[in-house]
Amino acid sequence: MKLNTKNLKAIQDLYPDELAHCYGCGKMNPNGFHLKSYMVDNETIAHFTPEPKYTALPGSVYGGLLASILDCHGTGSAAAFVCENENIPLDGSINIPIRCVTASLKVDFKAPTQMGVALELKGKLRSIEGRKIWVDMTLSANGTICASGEILAIRLKD
Numbered sequence: 001m002k003l004n005t006k007n008l009k010a011i012q013d014l015y016p017d018e019l020a021h022c023y024g025c026g027k028m029n030p031n032g033f034h035l036k037s038y039m040v041d042n043e044t045i046a047h048f049t050p051e052p053k054y055t056a057l058p059g060s061v062y063g064g065l066l067a068s069i070l071d072c073h074g075t076g077s078a079a080a081f082v083c084e085n086e087n088i089p090l091d092g093s094i095n096i097p098i099r100c101v102t103a104s105l106k107v108d109f110k111a112p113t114q115m116g117v118a119l120e121l122k123g124k125l126r127s128i129e130g131r132k133i134w135v136d137m138t139l140s141a142n143g144t145i146c147a148s149g150e151i152l153a154i155r156l157k158d
């Protein structure tokens with residue numbers, strides 16, 4: 001599915017500059033992946049097309065790269081779900097005051113991930129308990145779920 005992002009703001013672009021140097025998703029990191037996740041109808045979605053240098057076996061994507069983008073999609077999703085929970089706008093009118101880091105990340109690799117296509121990552125909120133946010137994720141290529149992930153993200157103190 002092609003996501004029309006014209007009227008949407010990427011969650012990671014709403015982080016304040018001083019918290020936006022992450023290699024996976026920080027807008028302030030010139031060398032990073034710049035993963036961008038969006039909130040659409042109570043789930044988060046991101047697309048990312050790996051460069052061929054991130055090859056595992058010829059034609060398939062290296063699992064460490066997949067874990068990296070799930071990591072950033074997970075922390076971004078966690079921040080966005082907290083914002084929704086607390087009525088903090090995600091429309092770009094403010095930088096969001098919520099930042100989360102990964103305490104735990106589990107990835108199950110279910111099928112080889114085809115190189116050369118846009119991967120689709122989705123995130124759904126499982127629960128929020130105090131500063132702990134659990135998010136369930138999938139990563140698909142051409143409609144096939146190649147990996148699933150679950151993250152425990154911790155909301156940083158102010």
Ligand SMILES: CCCCC/C=C\C/C=C\C/C=C\C/C=C\CCCC(=O)SCCNC(=O)CCNC(=O)[C@H](O)C(C)(C)COP(=O)(O)OP(=O)(O)OC[C@H]1O[C@@H](n2cnc3c(N)ncnc32)[C@H](O)[C@@H]1OP(=O)(O)O
Pocket residue numbers: 019020021022023024071072075099100101102103104130131132152154156157
């Ligand atoms: C990356 C820097 C991390 C340092 C954070 C400090 C400042 C950072 C400022 C800005 C960060 C900006 C950007 C981050 C960049 C990229 C994000 C992308 C994702 C990543 O690439 S990010 C890198 C990998 N990530 C880490 O580098 C984290 C290392 N770690 C820690 O910095 C601490 O460990 C922390 C902050 C996680 C918690 O520390 P804390 O002192 O704030 O809170 P505390 O320990 O009380 O945990 C609170 C509740 O979470 C439970 N809990 C904790 N860990 C658990 C686990 N593993 N399993 C099950 N439960 C767990 C406790 O049991 C408690 O539960 P309860 O409240 O029920 O008792």
